[in-house]
Amino acid sequence: MALAFTKMHGLGNDFVVLDATRAPIALDEASARHIADRRFGIGCDQILIVEPPRSAEADFAYRILNADGSESGQCGNGARCFVRYVREAGLTDKRRIVVDIRDGQMTLEALDDDTFAVALGVPQFAPARIPLLGFEQAATYRLDDVAGQSVTFSAVSLGNPHAVIRVPDVATAEVEGIGPALERHPAFPERVNVGFCEIVARDHVRLRVFERGAGETLACGSGAAAAVVTGIAAGDLDADVRVDLPGGTARIHWESADAPAVLIGPAERVFEGKLVSSDQG
Numbered sequence: 661m662a663l664a665f666t667k668m669h670g671l672g673n674d675f676v677v678l679d680a681t682r683a684p685i686a687l688d689e690a691s692a693r694h695i696a697d698r699r700f701g702i703g704c705d706q707i708l709i710v711e712p713p714r715s716a717e718a719d720f721a722y723r724i725l726n727a728d729g730s731e732s733g734q735c736g737n738g739a740r741c742f743v744r745y746v747r748e749a750g751l752t753d754k755r756r757i758v759v760d761i762r763d764g765q766m767t768l769e770a771l772d773d774d775t776f777a778v779a780l781g782v783p784q785f786a787p788a789r790i791p792l793l794g795f796e797q798a799a800t801y802r803l804d805d806v807a808g809q810s811v812t813f814s815a816v817s818l819g820n821p822h823a824v825i826r827v828p829d830v831a832t833a834e835v836e837g838i839g840p841a842l843e844r845h846p847a848f849p850e851r852v853n854v855g856f857c858e859i860v861a862r863d864h865v866r867l868r869v870f871e872r873g874a875g876e877t878l879a880c881g882s883g884a885a886a887a888v889v890t891g892i893a894a895g896d897l898d899a900d901v902r903v904d905l906p907g908g909t910a911r912i913h914w915e916s917a918d919a920p921a922v923l924i925g926p927a928e929r930v931f932e933g934k935l936v937s938s939d940q941g
C-alpha cells in the first residue's frame with residue numbers, strides 16, 4: 661500500500677513526516693532505513709511520526725526514527741517541523757502544543773515571526789541520564805582511545821545523549837574521524853550524538869554535529885542545546901546564544917539549572933508524496 665508522506669527540514673536537517681493520527685503506522689528498522697535511503701527510498705536524516713496523544717495533557721505523541729532505523733527520544737529540529745506540520749495539515753489550530761515523547765512530554769510553540777520554539781526539557785548532565793561507563797559525574801570526561809587519540813568532552817542529555825567537544829575551528833574539526841568512533845565507543849552503551857563546538861563569543865558559537873544513527877547532518881537542534889548548556893555550565897556562555905550550523909542559524913536560551921533549554925528556529929515544508937515501492941534497496 662502507498663505511504664503518504666511530507667518532506668520537511670529544519671536548517672537542512674531533513675525529515676520524512678508520517679501522519680499516524682488516523683491509523684497506526686508500524687515501521688520496522690528495515691522499512692525505516694528504506695524510507696531514509698537517498699537513492700532507493702525518499703531520503704532523510706530522521707522519520708517523524710505524528711501519533712494520537714498517550715496522556716490526557718498532550719495534544720499529540722511524537723516519535724523519532726533515525727536514518728539507520730534506531731529510535732531516539734528527542735529531535736529538536738524535527739519538533740519545530742512537527743508544529744508546522746500539525747497546524748498546516750489542519751490537525752490543530754493551537755499555537756502552543758504539548759506532545760508526548762518517548763520519555764516524557766515537551767511543549768512546542770508557533771511564534772509570530774513564523775519561527776518555532778521548542779522547550780527541550782531540563783538538561784541532565786552525565787551520568788544522570790546518559791550511561792557513561794566507568795565515570796563519575798564531572799564537568800568534562802576524557803577517553804584515550806577514540807580514533808587513535810585522546811578526546812575530552814562534556815556530556816548531557818536533552819532527552820537524547822550528547823557529547824560536546826570544544827574545538828578551535830569547526831571548519832577543520834575531525835568530524836568524520838572522531839564522530840563515528842565516539843558515537844560507538846563502549847563508554848556509551850546507547851551510542852551518542854557528537855558535537856564539535858567553537859566558541860566565538862559569550863553569545864555566539866559555531867557547531868557541527870555527527871548524529872547517532874544518521875552521520876553528520878546540516879543541523880542538530882538538541883545538539884545545539886547540548887553545546888550551549890555545557891558552555892553555560894562551564895561559565896563560558898551567556899543565557900542567550902546564537903548557534904551557527906552548516907545549514908543555518910538557531911538560537912538557544914537556558915536560564916537556570918532547573919529550567920528547560922529552549923530552541924528557536926525555522927521549519928520548512930518541502931513537498932508531499934506517496935511512497936509506492938516496498939523495495940528495501
Ligand SMILES: N[C@@H](CCC[C@H](N)C(=O)O)C(=O)O
Nearest residue numbers: 732735736737820880881882
Ligand atoms: N536531528 C536531531 C536529533 C535526532 C536524533 C539523534 N540522532 C539521536 O539519535 O538522538 C535534532 O535536531 O535534535
